Amino acid sequence: MRWSQAFIPTLREAPSDAEVASHIFLLRAGYIRQLGAGIYSFLPLAWRSLLKIQNIVREEMDTIGQEFHLPAIHPAEVWQASGRYQLMGGNLFRLKDRFQRDLCLGMTEEEVMAVIASKELRSYKQLPQIWYQIQTKFRDEPRPRAGLLRVREFIMKDAYSFDVDEAGLDLSYQKHDRVYRQIFDRCGLRYVSVEAHSGAMGGSQSQEFMVLGDAGEDMVALCQNCQYAANLEKASGHPAAVEDPATQAAPEEFPTPGLHTIADLAQFTGEPSGRLAKSLVYNVEGEIVLVLVRGDDEASEAKLGTAFGGREFRPAHPEEIVEHMGTPPGSVGPLHFAKPVKIMADQALRGRSNLTVGANRDGFHIRHVTPGVHFQPEWVDVRELRTGDLCANCSHPLQVSKAIEVGHIFKLGRKYSIAMGVKVLDAQGGEVIPIMGSYGIGMERILTAAIEQNHDKDGFWLPAAIAPFDTIIVPTNLGDTNIEVLSRQIYDRLRAAGRDVLLDDRDERPGVKFKDADLIGIPTRITIGKKAAQGIVEITDRATKTMREMPASDL
Numbered sequence: 001m002r003w004s005q006a007f008i009p010t011l012r013e014a015p016s017d018a019e020v021a022s023h024i025f026l027l028r029a030g031y032i033r034q035l036g037a038g039i040y041s042f043l044p045l046a047w048r049s050l051l052k053i054q055n056i057v058r059e060e061m062d063t064i065g066q067e068f069h070l071p072a073i074h075p076a077e078v079w080q081a082s083g084r085y086q087l088m089g090g091n092l093f094r095l096k097d098r099f100q101r102d103l104c105l106g107m108t109e110e111e112v113m114a115v116i117a118s119k120e121l122r123s124y125k126q127l128p129q130i131w132y133q134i135q136t137k138f139r140d141e142p143r144p145r146a147g148l149l150r151v152r153e154f155i156m157k158d159a160y161s162f163d164v165d166e167a168g169l170d171l172s173y174q175k176h177d178r179v180y181r182q183i184f185d186r187c188g189l190r191y192v193s194v195e196a197h198s199g200a201m202g203g204s205q206s207q208e209f210m211v212l213g214d215a216g217e218d219m220v221a222l223c224q225n226c227q228y229a230a231n232l233e234k235a236s237g238h239p240a241a242v243e244d245p246a247t248q249a250a251p252e253e254f255p256t257p258g259l260h261t262i263a264d265l266a267q268f269t270g271e272p273s274g275r276l277a278k279s280l281v282y283n284v285e286g287e288i289v290l291v292l293v294r295g296d297d298e299a300s301e302a303k304l305g306t307a308f309g310g311r312e313f314r315p316a317h318p319e320e321i322v323e324h325m326g327t328p329p330g331s332v333g334p335l336h337f338a339k340p341v342k343i344m345a346d347q348a349l350r351g352r353s354n355l356t357v358g359a360n361r362d363g364f365h366i367r368h369v370t371p372g373v374h375f376q377p378e379w380v381d382v383r384e385l386r387t388g389d390l391c392a393n394c395s396h397p398l399q400v401s402k403a404i405e406v407g408h409i410f411k412l413g414r415k416y417s418i419a420m421g422v423k424v425l426d427a428q429g430g431e432v433i434p435i436m437g438s439y440g441i442g443m444e445r446i447l448t449a450a451i452e453q454n455h456d457k458d459g460f461w462l463p464a465a466i467a468p469f470d471t472i473i474v475p476t477n478l479g480d481t482n483i484e485v486l487s488r489q490i491y492d493r494l495r496a497a498g499r500d501v502l503l504d505d506r507d508e509r510p511g512v513k514f515k516d517a518d519l520i521g522i523p524t525r526i527t528i529g530k531k532a533a534q535g536i537v538e539i540t541d542r543a544t545k546t547m548r549e550m551p552a553s554d555l
């Protein structure tokens with residue numbers, strides 16, 4: 001490829017709404033252009049890189065599964081059968097055809113794969129199966145942002161496994177775990193694998209592959225000591241201990257006029273907020289549930305969902321709180337309800353004593369309340385972990401960091417097999433419902449994560465395996481015959497050796513060429529200048545910007 005004939009529209013400045021490094025440099029380096037909110041065109045450099053990523057994914061996936069290509073447009077009935085047509089709400093792109101039939105654009109394809117399985121799989125002898133595809137996916141993201149990090153159209157490798165039993169699923173899951181690591185290693189990413197929350201997908205075991213970086217929208221908790229790592233939605237750890245009075249006193253109501261926040265109350269009582277229990281009231285599909293957390297803790301939405309057994313929930317309305325607690329919000333607690341209320345308490349309150357709680361009487365609280373003595377909660381893990389909390393395995397302080405999710409594997413269970421009627425016969429002729437796994441990798445996520453990990457003020461450098469070109473040759477002056485001839489020779493030789501080379505044959509000043517070469521993500525630069533006459537060239541490693549001279553014959 002010669003730059004003079006290539007389409008590489010580099011920019012000096014990125015649009016002012018670009019804030020994260022990958023967004024800025026993808027625009028400046030001429031990789032992408034925006035067509036609409038969360039909708040991007042890939043220009044040749046981006047597409048070369050994305051094709052290399054896809055080829056790595058394909059080569060690795062082919063070692064454990066078979067490639068399909070499924071439709072991106074789905075009849076609504078397919079999603080209605082699993083219940084996700086409703087569940088996905090506004091995130092699912094919906095449309096009607098000319099006969100007013102409902103259709104949608106695929107966000108993921110559990111249902112479609114299960115439709116094929118339900119029609120074609122007959123016997124346990126056909127299992128296990130691992131089916132994958134690399135296909136465009138759609139998600140009607142309410143707030144697209146950060147370039148390719150939160151978009152409405154993206155390319156995903158999605159894979160699905162069908163096994164006859166849990167032991168088989170364990171094996172399929174482990175295969176994906178191994179292959180995903182090979183994929184991310186080959187793509188040159190530095191990543192961690194974390195325990196994840198399975199969210200709207202249902203299912204049990206789940207693991208995400210994360211690239212740490214401030215541009216990320218996920219939060220992960222990491223232990224540097226025992227390598228425990230988990231998505232914050234799932235992570236558990238111990239908060240720093242708070243000292244309780246040694247002897248148990250009797251509960252005692254006291255007036256707290258006008259004090260309705262933990263901060264106000266802590267100041268009024270002179271106790272740290274960790275000595276108070278915070279009351280949160282939820283309506284869980286019609287049932288009113290009181291959830292207590294330590295005063296200085298917050299409850300995690302994802303963990304609440306798990307604690308409520310996946311049932312839908314929302315904060316209780318003030319009138320529901322008055323009806324069940326006998327008091328407006330602000331003085332709610334675990335004693336003296338107006339109506340029976342289920343109580344859940346976070347594990348961080350277990351073993352604590354003499355806590356201060358709301359009295360269920362407006363303007364009053366109660367001190368010296370001990371969980372397990374004065375009320376009997378169901379113990380749950382709902383607190384959101386914070387930096388400095390102690391690791392549940394080894395008590396080392398945990399670090400909470402932002403991260404970009406590049407892959408996700410999980411054990412789905414039988415939800416979709418049942419919904420779509422997937423059944424096979426076992427050795428005895430009885431019917432078995434196969435168990436599924438679901439496994440995704442975002443192609444653009446790999447590219448953006450690599451840029452987030454490898455950039456400086458002048459541009460970025462991609463790992464050679466996923467760079468649009470692994471080498472750029474920069475002749476400083478094409479009017480010089482020695483330079484011109486040597487450049488062409490090296491270009492031909494490197495190409496013959498299987499390297500992916502871009503020759504900057506533009507009639508530009510060297511400074512312009514060097515600036516562009518630094519910008520566009522190519523990891524190695526070969527500069528051919530004055531010493532061409534002696535057959536000497538200069539190699540620059542873009543990551544470190546270190547230079548060394550060498551005879552062209554040694555290249």
Ligand SMILES: [Zn+2]
Nearest residue numbers: 223226391394
């Ligand atoms: Zn640890």
